[in-house]
Amino acid sequence: MTSYDAGSIVVLEALDAVRMRPAMYVGSTGAAGVMQLVIEVLQNALDEALAGKASNIRVTVDAEGTWTVEDDGRGMPLDMHVSGRPIPEVLVSELHAGGKFKEGAYKLPGGLHGVGLTCVNALSSHFVLEVRRDGQVWSGRWALGRRIESFRRVGTTGVTGTRVTFLPDPTIFGGERADPQAVERWLRSQCWLTAGLACTLTRPGGTVQFSSDEGLAGFVRWLGGPHELVHPEPIVTGSSGEPQVDAALLWTRAFAEELVCFVNHVHTPLGGAHADGFRAAVGHALTRYARETRLLDPGEPLDGSDAMEGLVAVLSVRMRDPHFEGQTKTRLLDTVAGRAVEDAVGSALAAWLRGHPVEAAAIVGRAIEASRARTASRRASERARYERVEHLVDKEIYRQQFGIRSKNWHTSADWITNAGLLGLHGGSSKMSEDSVILDVCCGSGVVGASFKGKVGRVIGLDLTPEMVALARTRLDEVILGDVYEIPFADNTFDGVCNREVLHLLPQPERPLSEIFRVIKPGGQFVVGQWVPFSAVDGPWMFQIVKKKQPLFVNNLYDEDMRELLSGAGFVDVTTEEFLQWEDIDNWIATWETPPLHRHQIKDLYVHAPEEVRAVHPFEISPSGAIRDCWRWVIYSAFKPA
């Protein structure tokens, strides 16, 4: 029997507590956690810039993953703490010690408030702090939070500033690295948010510098850069007071919205009260304008999510004592900020729309277009259901969707052109070099092309004229046709290949029997399909994929695939597995996924049950970007000889 008395109570030293439960402090022990360490150090440098005391932040990362962050601010105070130690030493080795708890030193600080630098020290195998202040240079060195060299005076200087160098502890983070591109994006963002700030990032392969006097307008122009714009100039709104609200808005022809929110310069990827207030402001302003100007038919609805479609926006709120969900500040809780944003952005946007009738008509027209497309998409989905009752498939829906998606097919998801995944398809071939194979539902033909050099001739078959045109650039011959009625005689091909289509086809037994029919006796069928990792993540994946792709009808598990293949008559089934990381934000930025569903898909990741997280790997970065690990299985099966 275990006893629960004073002897069983362990009081951990502050840094031991951080090392024992690192994810509690920095959110993760993966790449996202390393990124959080970098952000914490950067945030301290930024706070000096926001206080008007620094104008340069220099960041370096070397090939081993050691980061150095240097600012030209005041440098940490070099006075002695009441404990008898220099203040900087206390700041990096005691939790909740910092200048941000008292008003005065920093008006609106970011970071983890006294936890950040201490956490970085505790979770680094190598940590050096160097302070330049009052003509002196002081330096100290730590490892795993333990002092190696005491913080002491090491020289003189004519400049001021703080430099932190650290290597995230590989025993905690398993050698995971922070993504330099994410750091670049953070620095770039802060230069737009902070007038007069210049940043430099040096990494193996080069140095990039950022500075801008364009403010938030420059920020949204950069975010909207890749897209066709609905109006040329960003709408910029600002309000002084408490909270202070600044925003810039630019509507594009893209499908997804991109709202980037900050509170006291801290990115809040999961939004919160300020983001909710922003959406309310945009939705109400556009709806009111559309009704006033009769751009919207009487009684026709316009959802807030339609108003947000294609919108690229940056929202910056500055406020005292904000409250966040979680230590890593991903979501703002203060409803007062939401109301301030709704008022400030709503009134400014309404005034701008009235003053710019041509641009306003284009913006509101964009929202109405989104609303009508959403309604049409829902109707199409309903029609598909009725058709299916009669065991028919409405081919027009497939043609419409994949015709539109053909415009950016190869960049719309990583899995489509992933070389490793394609290599496993072609690599499964057991056919002779003079074989003729059919790539059914061939899309752009990349799967069929993966067999080139291994077989003699690859013929493609697809329902969508646009895809047929794409595939003709890769395959020997491509025919417009339907997998439910393959336009070839029995026993025509030495093999058939296919990937990620069976889950979109009602009654997949029918296309499989067609595939079986056109393969010669002894011929091979190679089919790739992502499947859930287990029974536990299946319903969760179903919801994600169904919201992304309304044509999704079969949540196929590995067992289902084997059953389908053997049911169709195939034998000698063998498999190879491939884990592929998909950029979910990119994957859901498509025509067929309405804005509401994009939000709900992200929610499904953010609030994924623990049981699911235990079996299905995925990552959410501090910036909110989601990467999901998909389990692909490539099945090879044969028609009996």
Add this chain to the structure above:
Amino acid sequence: MRPASTLPAGRHEQPALKETLTCEQLEATFRDDSMAATECSYFARIAEIEGEPEMARALRELAEQHAINARGSLDLLMRAREPLTGRPFGNTHANVSALAAFYRGDAEAQQARSRTARNEGFSDISSWFASLARLRHAHGERLAALSTTRDEP
């Protein structure tokens, strides 16, 4: 049962709740509040996304109330039976046994629903039921394994 004459004046001993209309109505109320709690919190998130924060707040508060109410009905049902399976419940051992029985039975029910949906031409709904059937089965096994571990000396 104690003779009525021994009860304090003006009080009656309550009849057994099980198998009464009141029990059925309590179960219905539990179901309604549970469903309403899920709907309200789901609709609150939609309201947030659609830019209706006031509506979202109201719906979240309603969801909290429904969840509390559902637990209130469940508390009273402890006198009778667990509403998903009709088994006795109240302590962890009985609760887990009841849920394990629910998962076993519901895995089969979901499979049957999957077949119905497929026969009626709803491939996606059929697949949803089939996915849930697998999950129910896994959950049943998980709880059964826990119960076995607990029962081992």
